[in-house]
Amino acid sequence: MDIRVQDSDFDAGGELNSFTARQTNAGAVVSFTGIVRDVEPGLSVMEIEHYPGMTEAAITKIAEEAMSRWALSDCLVIHRFGNLKPGEDIMMVATASAHRADAFAAADFLMDYLKSRAPFWKKEHTADGTDWVAAKDEDEAALKRW
């Protein structure tokens, strides 16, 4: 398990390759990359606030839950905080397993939980001002799948 909370950028492809290279006899690796999307009337900054200390603990707990529910050989979570621009990578997860079903389900689960249970808050800065991104009912509902 490799969990990183950082303000600096990361190289998703490079991380995917080193994650895969660390595995022993994995047959399936799934990755998810979350990217800052532009919004009307033009996003200047996506500010990501987090709760230092709790963030790492919460992600570790979610990752441990994924490792225990599926036959994973490993998982990776990288999540940034600070001021990001459209097109920048916000976060990534990767999962490795002998078989594809476990790798897919675990990555999907990790994303649902990171979205609604890891202490990050997004604030959009546009020409119109700033707005805290509201949590979506559908994201909370997604947790019921697991």
Add this chain to the structure above:
Amino acid sequence: MDIRVQDSDFDAGGELNSFTARQTNAGAVVSFTGIVRDVEPGLSVMEIEHYPGMTEAAITKIAEEAMSRWALSDCLVIHRFGNLKPGEDIMMVATASAHRADAFAAADFLMDYLKSRAPFWKKEHTADGTDWVAAKDEDEAALKRW
């Protein structure tokens, strides 16, 4: 849509990065990498046979189906044939979308269909001899999810 059937190796991380860089305002990119697993009593070669011509057509049809069923901005499929060794990448898919649910579902769908509907056949070479890999009932059953 980028579909490649090739005997040469590919760089999954590099492909993921260039795929992501090609997208305009995607918020979510999901990738899957399939890797040759070792088997008892030791795999010397995983031979992958395919049906030139039909392979490209079948993958294109599956990818078009994914593009029409989910709100994807793009998808990538790379699948190798020839003689591979344990630890080598066999294939990868990547999907890009505004939102994570579409990117995940489409990548999962692509994998299920590539597994059972793209004309590839795997043959394991071990010290015991050679064996055509049998299709699994669970892979056929997985298609019913869609």
Add this chain to the structure above:
Amino acid sequence: MIDILYFAWVRERIGVPKEQIETKAATVMELVEELRSREERYAVAFSDLEALRVAIDQELSDFDAQLSGAREIAFFPPMTGG
């Protein structure tokens, strides 16, 4: 003494990211009532508890939870990570 932390718009409405207070509150709810009665900015920040989440010692909890022994309570809106 207990540390109270605020994040996102809760932090902005209350005006500080963190403060230390002396309290006899037994539950999160009692602590919220105490804060609400202090000043208008707290009453505003805590006006709709449905829109708030609470963590006790860096673990998600709920408003009925006991505070016994807690060192750090954090209030924030629903999370929007990922």
Add this chain to the structure above:
Amino acid sequence: MIDILYFAWVRERIGVPKEQIETKAATVMELVEELRSREERYAVAFSDLEALRVAIDQELSDFDAQLSGAREIAFFPPMTGG
């Protein structure tokens, strides 16, 4: 003339990857019967149709399908890609 292609163990049992034949078969099933009656190796390869798949002009099809106008018929086991 029609091209018949074989893949994986079907190719190995029949001994060639491809052959051209003259046939009056109207359906895939009639073509299979014709091949079965030719030689033992065909009878063996086509002994269990449940274990076989067929493509007509590079599109997956089934054993009841008409051959009308087809140029290329391929027989192979269930696919194991991915």
